[in-house]
Amino acid sequence: MTSEMHFQFVVIGGGIAGVTCAETLSHLNPDEKILLLTASPLIKAVTNFRKVTKTLEEFDVEERSMFDLHAQCPNVIVAHDRVMKLDSAERILHTSTQKQYSYEKLCICAGGSPKIIAEGHPHVIGIRDTETVKVFQEKLSNASRIVLVGNGGIATELAYEINGCEVIWAIKDDAITHTFIDKGASQFFAPIMSKEKHGERKGLVKRVKYRLDDDVKTETAVKATKGRKGGSVTGSALGPDWAEGIPMHGVIEESHRVHVEKCVEVKRVLSLNEIESNSLSTCCPPLWDDSNRDWPVYIELTNGHIYGCDFVVSATGVNPNVDIFTSGNKFDVDAADGGIIVNEHMQTSVSHVYAAGDVCHAGWQTSPYWLQMRLWCQARQMGAFASHCMTADVHGHLEEISQDFCFEMFAHVTRFFDFKVVLLGKFNAQGMEKDHELLVRVTEGQEYVKVVLQDGRMHGALLIGETDLEETFENLILNQMDLTPFKDNLLDPNIDIEDYFD
Numbered sequence: 001m002t003s004e005m006h007f008q009f010v011v012i013g014g015g016i017a018g019v020t021c022a023e024t025l026s027h028l029n030p031d032e033k034i035l036l037l038t039a040s041p042l043i044k045a046v047t048n049f050r051k052v053t054k055t056l057e058e059f060d061v062e063e064r065s066m067f068d069l070h071a072q073c074p075n076v077i078v079a080h081d082r083v084m085k086l087d088s089a090e091r092i093l094h095t096s097t098q099k100q101y102s103y104e105k106l107c108i109c110a111g112g113s114p115k116i117i118a119e120g121h122p123h124v125i126g127i128r129d130t131e132t133v134k135v136f137q138e139k140l141s142n143a144s145r146i147v148l149v150g151n152g153g154i155a156t157e158l159a160y161e162i163n164g165c166e167v168i169w170a171i172k173d174d175a176i177t178h179t180f181i182d183k184g185a186s187q188f189f190a191p192i193m194s195k196e197k198h199g200e201r202k203g204l205v206k207r208v209k210y211r212l213d214d215d216v217k218t219e220t221a222v223k224a225t226k227g228r229k230g231g232s233v234t235g236s237a238l239g240p241d242w243a244e245g246i247p248m249h250g251v252i253e254e255s256h257r258v259h260v261e262k263c264v265e266v267k268r269v270l271s272l273n274e275i276e277s278n279s280l281s282t283c284c285p286p287l288w289d290d291s292n293r294d295w296p297v298y299i300e301l302t303n304g305h306i307y308g309c310d311f312v313v314s315a316t317g318v319n320p321n322v323d324i325f326t327s328g329n330k331f332d333v334d335a336a337d338g339g340i341i342v343n344e345h346m347q348t349s350v351s352h353v354y355a356a357g358d359v360c361h362a363g364w365q366t367s368p369y370w371l372q373m374r375l376w377c378q379a380r381q382m383g384a385f386a387s388h389c390m391t392a393d394v395h396g397h398l399e400e401i402s403q404d405f406c407f408e409m410f411a412h413v414t415r416f417f418d419f420k421v422v423l424l425g426k427f428n429a430q431g432m433e434k435d436h437e438l439l440v441r442v443t444e445g446q447e448y449v450k451v452v453l454q455d456g457r458m459h460g461a462l463l464i465g466e467t468d469l470e471e472t473f474e475n476l477i478l479n480q481m482d483l484t485p486f487k488d489n490l491l492d493p494n495i496d497i498e499d500y501f502d
């Protein structure tokens with residue numbers, strides 16, 4: 001019989017949400033012992049945090065040993081141990097090293113795993129953590145053609161970054177990068193995507209400092225006995241600009257070649273044997289050479305096209321890691337995205353259990369200008385806010401805690417195709433009825449500015465390039481000024497909009 005260790009606060013997950021939650025708990029409760037349980041030996045740390053505007057934030061993400069977190073927050077004990085079972089009635093966690101931990105308050109920050117088409121197929125991979133990136137790089141270094149499935153963040157970055165390998169990019173939509181931008185913006189990017197990249201990439205400060213050394217030793221760590229099961233992902237998700245500085249080269253001389261197949265899904269993954277025995281004919285994009293080539297794997301798309309390739313990258317979103325927790329416990333889970341539902345205090349439907357980051361589904365009545373997307377900024381914000389709520393809860397004044405300002409308005413800054421991209425509020429008019437209006441300004445190869453208006457008020461904006469408009473537009477969304485009298489001038493490039501609304 002193993003002895004049980006008790007902690008006031010236990011956090012599960014060494015990603016951005018879990019580490020931020022544990023760090024903030026440590027600052028708020030310097031006299032309490034906090035346990036962070038993580039299935040991955042390295043944890044994620046947020047550094048150089050800075051606010052760009054009231055709601056936009058930027059930070060670096062470093063992969064660190066568990067030792068570093070304990071050194072920085074001595075009341076946080078980090079255990080490299082996988083939670084195998086939650087007994088929420090007894091408030092006990094059972095781990096892979098046969099330990100038991102009881103808690104007063106628990107925060108689940110177990111992240112997500114890539115949702116992979118044809119899961120388990122040896123020629124289909126997903127990307128989530130440093131280990132899966134290594135697998136991808138290794139496969140790519142011997143590849144001359146891949147099929148890329150998905151139309152969100154990862155697919156967009158890969159379509160731009162991969163060199164020396166042909167890419168067939170299969171998307172469900174009629175325009176690229178649909179998760180983040182509208183069709184007009186994807187047309188803005190189209191010529192840029194097909195251009196070859198020359199010389200140094202411009203202007204971008206590398207934001208992620210990954211340490212890929214596998215053997216980080218820690219004395220405080222409790223060693224996990226089990227590794228990955230069936231190739232499942234246990235590491236934390238990568239973060240901003242993960243693709244920067246990671247070589248992505250195939251074997252051919254042509255530096256950059258992408259063929260986009262629009263409005264399709266993958267119907268079947270086929271072997272050469274199946275192609276031959278059923279006499280199926282394969283396709284090749286115009287001007288690409290496919291003569292006499294046999295491929296390790298073939299993809300049949302719903303438009304009937306069959307492409308051969310070395311391997312397939314499934315960049316098709318994330319499944320929250322909920323199974324271990326929902327088994328035997330009455331968590332409410334969102335039917336559509338599979339996340340554990342949390343309320344405005346990050347509480348789940350199970351007493352004393354909170355959740356934050358990719359694993360959770362924001363189940364509260366959200367502000368009209370905020371939406372959940374599984375992003376590092378939201379993982380950090382949710383982790384930090386959950387720790388404030390957990391602390392208030394143990395002191396009996398949770399109801400006095402009002403929601404953090406960061407949930408007032410959605411704000412995300414990233415880079416696609418080497419352009420700065422800022423997303424504010426309902427940047428794609430998400431969930432809005434047809435009665436909204438779009439104002440757009442485009443300068444080819446330079447900037448794309450789109451504003452979403454309803455009843456003359458700004459509800460969202462998409463800014464591509466160095467527009468310098470984020471602060472002004474953030475204010476206009478937050479203060480809901482009636483812009484009807486200024487509508488014609490709002491995007492006039494000859495008017496200094498900042499002065500205008502000063």
Ligand SMILES: Cc1cc2nc3c(=O)[nH]c(=O)nc-3n(C[C@H](O)[C@H](O)[C@H](O)COP(=O)(O)OP(=O)(O)OC[C@H]3O[C@@H](n4cnc5c(N)ncnc54)[C@H](O)[C@@H]3O)c2cc1C
Binds near residue numbers: 083084154357
């Ligand atoms: C390739 C890639 C690129 C990305 N790029 C960006 C970007 O540019 N900008 C952006 O905003 N976002 C980006 N994201 C998304 C962002 O990285 C995630 O939203 C964010 O990191 C999620 O953090 P998290 O802490 O919720 O989860 P995770 O980082 O997934 O961490 C979950 C943690 O829980 C642990 N865990 C899981 N199960 C257990 C268990 N049973 N017991 C113990 N521990 C467990 C895992 O080991 C891990 O440490 C990217 C994601 C990927 C995969």
Ligand SMILES: NC(=O)c1ccc[n+]([C@@H]2O[C@H](COP(=O)([O-])OP(=O)(O)OC[C@H]3O[C@@H](n4cnc5c(N)ncnc54)[C@H](O)[C@@H]3O)[C@@H](O)[C@H]2O)c1
Binds near residue numbers: 154155179317373415
């Ligand atoms: N720069 C950034 O902000 C950035 C970059 C990379 C990743 N991320 C985040 O990391 C996470 C993972 O990225 P991702 O690109 O896998 O997810 P995503 O949610 O960004 O995009 C998933 C894409 O896959 C498509 N899809 C889903 N099922 C499909 C199917 N069966 N067939 C074809 N297409 C399918 C969806 O339509 C969507 O376009 C996301 O939360 C994303 O927001 C963010």
